[in-house]
Amino acid sequence: MQKIIVIGNGMVGYKFCEKFVSKPNSDQFQVIVFGEEPRPAYDRVHLSEYFENQDAEALEMAPRSWYEEYNIELITGVRITDIHRSTKTITSSTDESYTYDYLVLATGSSPFVPNIKGVEKEGVFVYRTIEDLEGMLSYAAELKLKNPNAKAAVLGGGLLGLEAGKAVMDMGLEPHIVEFAPKLMPRQLDARSSQVLQLKLESIGLNIHLSKATNQILGNGSIAALEFGEDDVLDVEMLIISAGIRPRDELGKTCDLEMGTRGGIVVNNKMQTTDPSIYAIGEVALYNQMIYGLVAPGYDMAEVAANQILGKEDFLMPSDIDMSTKLKLIGVDVASFGEPFMPASKGHSVIFEDKTKHLYKRINVSHDGKSLLGGILVGDASDYNMLHQIYLNGMAIPENPSELILPASEGGKSFGSVMDLPDTAQVCSCESVSKGAICCSITENGSNNLGDVIKATKATTGCGGCKPMVVDLVNETLKSLGREVKETICEHFSFNRKELYDLVKINRVPNYQEALNLFGEGHGCEVCKPVLASIFATITMETANKQYEIQDTNDRFLANIQRNGTYSVVPRIAGGEITPDKLIVLGEVAKKYDLYTKITGGQRIDLFGAQLHELPLIWKELIDAGFESGHAYGKSLRTVKSCVGSTWCRYGMHESVTFAIEIENRYKGLRSPHKLKGGVSGCIRECAEARGKDFGLIAVDGGWNLYICGNGGATPKHAILFAEHLDDETAIKYLDRFLMYYIRTAGPLVRTAPWLEKLDGGIEYLKKVVIQDSLGIAEELDKEMQSLVNKYECEWKEAIEDPNMAKRFKHFVNTDDTDDNLVFVPMREMKMPKAW
C-alpha cells in the first residue's frame, strides 16, 4: 500500500483529505496527517465567531472521529522538522521518522510581523489561531479589570485586520485600526469605496487611522502606545498585528525545493513542486508567481493534487484564478469580483454612491457595453451572487448597465431569475458545485429540500456566501416540479408555526402530547416542544407550570440558566420604577443568598448565582414583598423601558413612566414567538431608546407617536413610525392588534423586525390590517388580547403555592443534597462562576 503524508492540518490540508477519500481507489493509499496545532483543522475564515461563543468545536471542519472513520491517521500537536528527499522520509519534532510515497505540503502561512522596535512587548498579538485568540481574550479580560476604557489597536486595515477589529469590539475594548496605505482593504477596494466603508465603520464605533507608518511600540515591558511620528502617538494597551501573511515554506527551503524570491514553494499546474513526489497546496504554494490567500483557490489546489496522486493527470489547475470575495465585516457587506480596479483603457465604470446610507456600488463594463468585467459592492452585497455569475459566465447584460446596480425603485434589478443561469455556472465556488448539480440533485437524485441538496452536493458548506442563491435555486426547482415549498418546524411536524397555531386553536388541542398524536409524528424534540409551549400560552394564557416538561430549561424553572448551571432571578420592575422599600428587599435577599447583583439593560435588577433549590425560597420572600415574576427567562414581554417624563423632567411632554407602567402591566406574562421589548419616551430626545424596541411610544405635542418593529442585538434596527398623535386608548388599541397579529403569524424565534421584513406588503400592509381593519379581524384581535390580559397570573406565585409544582425545584430526586459541582470565585466584592 502506498503512503501519503499530509503536512499541515488547516482548512486546505483537511480539504485534501476530504476530497481524496471521496474518490474511487483512494483505499489503495494510507493517509497520515500531521497538524502543528493541538486541534483538528478548524474554520479560520470564521475565526472571529470564536469571540462571540468561545466554542472551538463549532468551528471544527470535522471531528476526530471523521478521520478515524476514513482510516486517516491524524497526529496533532506535532511539527515536522525535516524532509529527506533521498530516502523519502520526514522527521518530526518528537524525533520520529516516517516514510512516504507522496508528500503533500499544506503548511499554510503565518502572520507577517513587521520589524518594528518594541514588537516583543507584552500585549502584542497576532491573529491566526485559536490559541492566539485565547491569549488575547485573557489579556483583554485583565486589562479591563484595571481599566474599563482600555484601547486596543489593530495594525493592518485589510480584510483580516478589520475582522480583528471586530474581535476587539467583541472583547469590549475601544477599537482602533491603523493602516499604512491611504485606504482600507487596499487589495479589494478603490479609494471611494474605502471612504464609504470607513464612514460606516466609524459610525459603529471603530476608529480608523490611515496613511500611518508605525515607527515604534512604546511602553515599559508591556505596550502603552504606538508612535507614528515625533508628536503623533496613539495610546493603546493592546496591539493585534494583521499586516499580511508569509508562507510557511521553511520545509521547502531546507530540502532544496525551488522557492519564490519572496517565499513560497514553486508549483506547476499539477500542484507538483520541483520534486515530483512532493505536492504543495494552499497558502504555501507559489502558483503563477502568486500566493493565493483565499480559501476557494486553496480548495481547488487540493482537488487537483488529490486527482494527480490518483493518476488523473489531465486534471490541472486553471491559469486564471477567480479572486472574487464577498464577506460581512462587522455587519457590513463588502464584495469585489473580477477586475475591481479597471483602467479606463479597458472599459467604463458605472458607479452608484450614497454616503447617507453607506452604499457604494461599482461595475466595470467593456467598451462595447456587452460584458461585465468586475466590480465592487459596499454596504449592500445582496446582488453579488448574481453579478458574479454574470461575470463568470459572460452572460449578456442590459443595454443600460446601470440597471444592474440602481435601487429597485429606480427601475433597476433586471437580471431576471436564478433559473436563467447556464447549468455550468459555478454557484458554490468553495466546493465547486454548479447550478446544474444543484438542480439535478432534486430533479434526478431525489433530494426533496434544501437540507437534502446540501447533504448531496456540499454546496454552502464552505464560506456560506452562496446560500441565498442555493435557497432560490432549490425553491425554484421544486416549484417548477409542481412541488410545494414548505417551511416546517422540525422533523416531527410538517407545518409552520402559523399553521400549527391555527390547528391547535381550531381543534382545541389540550396539550403537547395530543398535538403530537394528532398532527405530528415521532416523539418530539427541543425545537417543536417550546414552539408548541408558546402556542398554548398565547391561545389560553396557560403558564409555563402546566406543561413544564415541554418548556426550555429557562421556562421549566422560571429562571435563566447561567454559565455554571446556576440560575438568575429577575423580578418585574414595571417601567423601571421602584420604591426604596422594595429596593431594600432586593438588596437583603441578594445578601442573604449571596447573589451577584447587576442592573440590567431593561431597567431592572438581576440576581445571579441562585441554586435550583433556592429559587422557591428566594421567590417566596420576593412575592411576600409584593414582587412578581419578570419573565426574563421566557420568549415573552420583558420590559417597557421609560425615561422620567413630564412628572420630573423639565422637557417632558407627557407622563412616560405612568404610561410605560400601564403598558408593561397590560402585557406582562404575554408569550410570543420571540422576546418582546418596549419603550416609552417623554419627548423626542428619546432617552428611553424606544426606537430600539419592538414597540416604542414617543410623546409629541398632541399625543404619542407609535413606532414598531425595532430591536437592538446582533442586527440592530430602528423601529418604524406606525401612527402619529395617538391618545392613550388608541395607542393601546393599535398595540394590542399589532402584537396579537405578530404572535399569530410569526415563525418561531423571529423577532418583530425580521417578521415585518418578510411580511408581504410591509408596513403599509400592516397599517391596513391594524388601523383600517382590511382583513376584518380587528375585533377578534382586540378580544383575544383582552382575554389574555384578563387571565394573567404570576407563574412564580402559582409555582410556590402548589407543593406539587414546587417539587421540581430540587437538584436530586433521591436526596436533599445540593449540587457540589458548583465552584465560584470572588470578583469585585461579589462572586462569579469559575471559568471553564
Add this chain to the structure above:
Amino acid sequence: MQDILNQYQTVTEANVKEWFHVGEVSDFPENSGACIKYKTKQIAVYNFARLSKWYACQNLCPHKMEMVLAFGMIGDKEGIPKVACPMHKKNFSLEDGSNLGGDDLKIAVYPVKIENGNVYIGFSD
C-alpha cells in the same frame, strides 16, 4: 475536571453489580428527566412515557462540564431517543450515549429497572 468526567463509564445490564434504588415511579416526571445521586455520581433519569421506556445517563454534559443533562428536553432524532443539553443543545442518544450531532463527545448510559413501582439504576462500582 477530567476526573469528574472519567468516573462516568457506560454500564450494560450484563455487568451490573448493584441495582441502586433511586425512588418511586411517581417521583419522576413523565416524558422528562430528573437527577439522582449515587456516591459521587450525578445520574439523569428519564421516564420516556411515550415509548414506555426508561433511560439513564450521566448528568454531566461533556461539552462544557455542566451538571445539566437531567433538565434537557427529550425526544427523538429520526427515531433514535435522545436528550438535548439545555446549554448549547448538543444531542445525545439515550440508547448508547453517542453524539447525534456527529462530533466525538459521548456520554455514559446506565440500565434502568422498574419493579413494583420502584426505580433502580444499574452500577458496576
